[in-house]
Amino acid sequence: xxxxxxxxxxxxxxxxxxxxxxxxxxxxxxxxxxxxxxxxxxxxxxxxxxxxxxxxxxxxxxxxxxxxxxxxxxxxxxxxxxxxxxxxxxxxxxxxxxxxxxxxxxxxxxxxxxx
Amino acid sequence: xxxxxxxxxxxxxxxxxxxxxxxxxxxxxxxxxxxxxxxxxxxxxxxxxxxxxxxxxxxxxxxxxxxxxxxxxxxxxxxxxxxxxxxxxxxxxxxxxxxxxxxxxxxxxxxx
Numbered sequence: 431x432x433x434x435x436x437x438x439x440x441x442x443x444x445x446x447x448x449x450x451x452x453x454x455x456x457x458x459x460x461x462x463x464x465x466x467x468x469x470x471x472x473x474x475x476x477x478x479x480x481x482x483x484x485x486x487x488x489x490x491x492x493x494x495x496x497x498x499x500x501x502x503x504x505x506x507x508x509x510x511x512x513x514x515x516x517x518x519x520x521x522x523x524x525x526x527x528x529x530x531x532x533x534x535x536x537x538x539x540x541x542x543x544x545x
Numbered sequence: 546x547x548x549x550x551x552x553x554x555x556x557x558x559x560x561x562x563x564x565x566x567x568x569x570x571x572x573x574x575x576x577x578x579x580x581x582x583x584x585x586x587x588x589x590x591x592x593x594x595x596x597x598x599x600x601x602x603x604x605x606x607x608x609x610x611x612x613x614x615x616x617x618x619x620x621x622x623x624x625x626x627x628x629x630x631x632x633x634x635x636x637x638x639x640x641x642x643x644x645x646x647x648x649x650x651x652x653x654x655x656x657x
Contacts, residue, residue: 472648
């Protein structure tokens with residue numbers, strides 16, 4: 431398996447623009463997580479899905495952020511409109527919880543810069 | 546909700562010495578405690594984990610200890626090497642690892 435795939439790897443955009451980050455989890459995994467990493471706030475869980483259903487979105491900072499998982503192979507995190515304070519590395523991770531105590535496998539991340 | 550604290554935030558050790566990173570958690574129902582390592586510019590990766598029914602676990606030069614009464618757990622790295630230099634994150638889970646709360650991280654530097 432190629433592991434968790436994220437695109438794009440780098441995104442530079444201007445304030446006010448819409449940004450869409452994409453993630454393909456490891457095949458067979460039933461959990462998908464979106465994290466944001468900054469120097470100030472560390473690694474923050476934004477939202478996670480189980481079997482394509484959002485379970486907890488309490489970490490989503492505000493209504494400008496939305497996430498979807500239309501099928502087991504694809505998820506998106508959208509920011510509209512983007513602001514400079516959204517600049518961060520966004521990680522997608524997936525796991526299989528079949529027997530409990532799951533390891534989360536992280537993707538390479540998307541480095542977002544909002545000018 | 547769960548809150549995880551981690552100390553120290555930065556740690557420098559001489560190559561060959563030991564390093565210890567400590568974490569505390571707030572929710573006594575937490576039952577799973579993984580540790581992730583993130584090298585510069587890379588993604589976090591699991592290095593070791595411990596379940597609440599175990600007090601200690603070892604994997605070569607790495608060990609983790611858990612004190613449920615005090616609600617703290619620690620990562621021990623012996624005979625440190627330059628490739629151990631990274632940011633280490635502890636985490637705690639109340640649902641057997643379905644999701645975690647991560648600590649703020651410790652930047653470990655191993656000096657040659």
